[in-house]
Amino acid sequence: MSGNADIYHEMIIDYSRHPTNYETEDQRKLEDSFFKNTDVIFHDSNPLCGDSIDIGMKIDDNKVTDIKFSGKGCAICMACSSVLTEIAKGKSLDDVRKIEKNDILSELGLEQLQAVRIKCALLSLKVLKSALYTYLAKHLDDSQDADKLKEDAASLY
Numbered sequence: 265m266s267g268n269a270d271i272y273h274e275m276i277i278d279y280s281r282h283p284t285n286y287e288t289e290d291q292r293k294l295e296d297s298f299f300k301n302t303d304v305i306f307h308d309s310n311p312l313c314g315d316s317i318d319i320g321m322k323i324d325d326n327k328v329t330d331i332k333f334s335g336k337g338c339a340i341c342m343a344c345s346s347v348l349t350e351i352a353k354g355k356s357l358d359d360v361r362k363i364e365k366n367d368i369l370s371e372l373g374l375e376q377l378q379a380v381r382i383k384c385a386l387l388s389l390k391v392l393k394s395a396l397y398t399y400l401a402k403h404l405d406d407s408q409d410a411d412k413l414k415e416d417a418a419s420l421y
């Protein structure tokens with residue numbers, strides 16, 4: 265294992281133990297839960313591995329003002345979800361929809377990930393794109409633009 269691989273491996277373990285922009289099941293039961301006060305929430309799962317996550321966003325003036333995820337996942341899923349929320353937070357909706365799989369994979373040295381694990385890594389991006397689609401479809405007069413986003417999400421893996 266090269267030095268870099270060690271560092272990436274450590275980052276993934278660290279994120280899985282201490283995910284960022286994350287709300288636990290218990291926190292979601294509380295009155296001031298982030299997920300009780302979002303503009304859009306989307307859920308999806310990866311049955312092959314058991315990853316199952318929600319992403320919630322607060323959107324204001326076409327910008328993701330806040331974003332959190334919740335749920336259960338393997339180390340790769342938790343790490344990639346953390347990285348994705350860090351990337352998306354504060355960005356315009358236009359920039360968020362341009363996020364590509366390599367933006368996440370390269371952060372964690374996962375570009376060469378095996379096909380069976382790629383769903384673990386990209387589940388969060390799929391959920392994010394689907395959440396954005398759900399939001400846009402509700403708020404745009406012309407839903408053609410949003411449909412493109414739905415296709416993007418479906419073609420990720």
Ligand SMILES: [Zn+2]
Nearest residue numbers: 313315338384
């Ligand atoms: Zn997984």
